[in-house]
Each structure stands twice: as structure tokens, then as C-alpha cells.
């Protein structure tokens with residue numbers, strides 16, 4: 001599938017951002033799986049690098065490729081690399097389609113830079129078409145869903161059978177296109193039972209977005225939310 005070629009191209013292109021770095025956060029998803037395989041093919045360049053996985057899937061893939069894994073650290077990782085579900089022109093994103101949003105946000109928050117790798121299908125003018133993944137606690141989750149439902153239509157991934165790596169549920173909140181994603185983020189975060197919201201504002205420092213014939217690099221003002 002052609003979209004997979006673009007993901008793989010973005011993954012390959014990102015190697016030069018991470019070569020020589022010692023502590024590297026690694027996101028989750030199919031684009032990231034390509035990245036891990038690319039790192040695996042260039043293992044000699046990464047013998048002194050340690051990778052922080054954001055999910056079991058990523059940890060397993062790192063391990064299959066014989067790469068060094070570390071699950072806790074002091075200070076900041078030099079960089080985290082991740083995919084996204086949507087990215088807008090200033091680098092704000094929707095993430096969490098793979099259910100790893102909480103760990104992804106924690107690792108990105110603990111990294112000096114966040115590099116996003118994606119295919120052109122992820123580029124949008126306004127966030128929201130995909131819906132916003134929200135991780136919620138199983139305890140009294142119907143109450144949490146009712147509170148979210150006061151604002152937006154909401155559904156549970158796999159009708160509630162899906163569990164995140166943290167043992168929680170994943171909701172998809174249909175916000176529609178968002179004029180002010182920062183307000184939606186606050187609205188959701190204020191609801192008890194919500195663990196994390198897949199709106200990432202001010203996290204990305206650079207993106208590599210690949211499509212037909214080319215990859216485009218773009219830098220963002222990390223920390224600037226809008």
C-alpha cells in the first residue's frame with residue numbers, strides 16, 4: 001500500500017535526527033514500527049543509544065531488533081520520535097489512535113525535542129475530523145462517558161473490550177473540527193476519570209511528512225500552543 005511507502009520513507013528520513021543520540025523516546029504505531037526496523041538495519045550506529053518505549057508493542061519490536069531498552073530515566077531524553085493521527089500547520093496534533101497516548105505524552109513531555117514522522121494523509125488544516133482518543137479509567141466509566149457525552153458524541157473502542165497498556169479504556173470523542181483545541185483539551189481533562197486526552201499542543205519541534213516523490217521537513221516552536 002502506497003501510504004505505507006510514505007510512512008517508511010518518513011521513518012528512514014528521521015534516522016539522521018537520532019543518530020548519535022543516547023536517550024531516545026520511541027512512540028507507537030505502524031510508522032514507528034518502520035522506524036524501529038530501520039534502526040535495527042543500522043544497529044551499529046546505535047550501539048550506544050538507549051530507547052524508551054511508549055507501549056508493549058514498541059518494546060517488543062525494539063527487543064526483536066536487538067536494541068537497548070530503558071524504561072525509566074533521570075533528566076530528559078534528547079528526542080522522542082512518534083507518529084500522529086492528525087497534525088495541523090503549527091504542529092499541534094491528535095494522537096492515540098493506537099491507544100498509547102498517555103505514555104506517548106509523558107515521554108514527549110520528558111524529551112528536549114519531539115520529532116513527528118507521518119504520511120501526507122495526516123496533514124490537516126484543522127484538528128478534529130478523526131475524533132479525539134481519550135484514555136479513561138474503567139472504574140465508574142459510564143459516569144465519565146456521560147460527562148463527556150454532555151459535550152460530544154463518544155464511543156468506546158471495541159465496545160469497551162479494548163484495554164490500553166495501562167489497563168484502561170479508550171474512548172473516541174467526536175468533537176468535529178476544532179476552532180480551539182486547547183479548550184476541548186481542558187474540558188476533557190477536567191472530567192474525573194479521564195486519564196489523558198489525545199490532543200498534543202506545543203509538543204512537536206519538527207515533522208517529516210512524506211508523500212509522492214518527496215518528504216517535507218518542518219520546524220515548530222515547541223512549547224508554543226497556538
Ligand code: 5RP
Nearest residue numbers: 029030031083096097098100
Ligand atoms: C498511537 C499513535 C500513533 O502515532 C498514531 O495512531 C499514528 O499511527 P500510525 O503510524 O499507525 O498511522 O498516536 O497512540
